[in-house]
Amino acid sequence: MSDYLKLNQANWDERAPLHAASPDYQAQMFVDDPRHLSEVVRFDLPLLGDIGGLRGVHLQCHIGTDTLSLARLGAHMTGLDFSPASLTEARALAARTGTAIEYVESDVYKASEALPKGAFDLVYTGIGALCWLPSVDTWARNVSALLKPGGRLFIREGHPMLWAVDERREDGLLLALPYFEHREPLVWDDEHSYVETTAPLKATVTHSWNHGLGEIVSALLKYGLEIRGLVEHQSIPWEALPGQMHCDESGEWHLKEGPLRLPLSYTLQAVKR
Template sequence: MVNDDWLTVNRENWDDRVRVHAESSFYDLPGFRAGASPLRSFERAELGEVAGKRLLHLQCHMGQDTLSWGRLGAEVTGLDFSAKAVEQARALAADVGLADRARFVVSDVYEAPAALPGERFDIVYTGLGSLVWLPDLTRWAEVVAGLLAEGGALYLVEFHPATDMLGEDGRTVDHDYFDAEPWRQDHAYTYTDGPALEKTVSVQFLHPLGEVVSALAGAGLRVEFLHEHPFTIFQRYPVLEESEPGIFTFPPGHPRVPLMFSLRARR
């Protein structure tokens, strides 16, 4: 199944997640419609001015991050392999008055060049929790490089792969950092509040940080920075404390590991 059907299995799983996520307090679509933004302040600072630029968001899900960049003045395109997620994103764009500056396309990442023939973007953005759904980062990086205009930049924000090594105490090393075997999971619930899923099986792929950087360098992109962050956006381990709304860190005295990272690489 992993070798042949991972894409089908994951698409079914994410199609099913849309009905749960759209009603969840985690995604808070009513709050977004009222003007709230899911973008973190460091993302806006690291990426810089986006007004007037063409921005492509790969694996955009229901489009909130995409539309948040649109609210900051970018001409945005969101791409996702779930038709149900794209349907929700298009409706959300209409709700917040961005239908004229936001486009959403159904495609998996590897087929993005065919879905957007000949198009080039000033910014390719990929947000949290995306890379684990891709088995081949070399191919991913080549797709990204091919979608960037000359001088354009990838901006990537992700959960740090070191977090997958640790046990629930956030201290004990329980898992092999270099484990390259796909993770087949069967979970009745998604990471948000809400009812159980009907399509519960998914397949994920873990990637060490060096693999991410090497794939981008191999595709001809120049890494401008790689920042590792001691905070995350949810209570990944029970010991984490909410140091400010929506930001979780280890308590004083607890050994810290990086919980997220952000990277910018330019063509």
């Protein structure tokens, strides 16, 4: 296992129980209300459409709140993640809600080895996932390998223009970080997570990468996927630029000033030929 995997896994293993206990992940609401969906999946619904009866896999599923939400929409879901602590929480939540979800521990780059090839109608990747991967090409190859012919990829992700903005500046938008995929990782050292938690992190160092929108599209085309939709959004489900954003009633964060200046996220859909 390379250093980036070790560092990032340690960080996500530590985040998992903190996130499961955080009010922002709404675990108890899933238990109390069988109709409850995550805010992320509620945002996705207009573009996601009817997924009832589909066999789906959620890559980089973390503690499974989005995976569970997709199952509640009628899909037969599998969740995959490299963090055993995250999968412990995901399995516990599925058990508490009486939901049949298979969870598989694997690096996403080995997803097509850990799961049956060509078996899925839907590959779903939630927001804030691709930034942890050094190569979008390897990710796209695994997505293609998992999908049936005619199967669909659905991804909502942070926009690469947003990832290029210096989040430490609260006085304006400064493009200070790479937009295009880069060999060396961005190294972060942060004891805080993106949601409210009860304790600081101890495994604070993580590695991340950006991937340009053209690079993502080109990688999917290379592996036999046809782009069916690309929508850019003016919101994202966490305070990505502290001090410069406000939160709406659905949990989405927007720029306070000049929201038309910067796309914050995008939804991409593609179908395997």
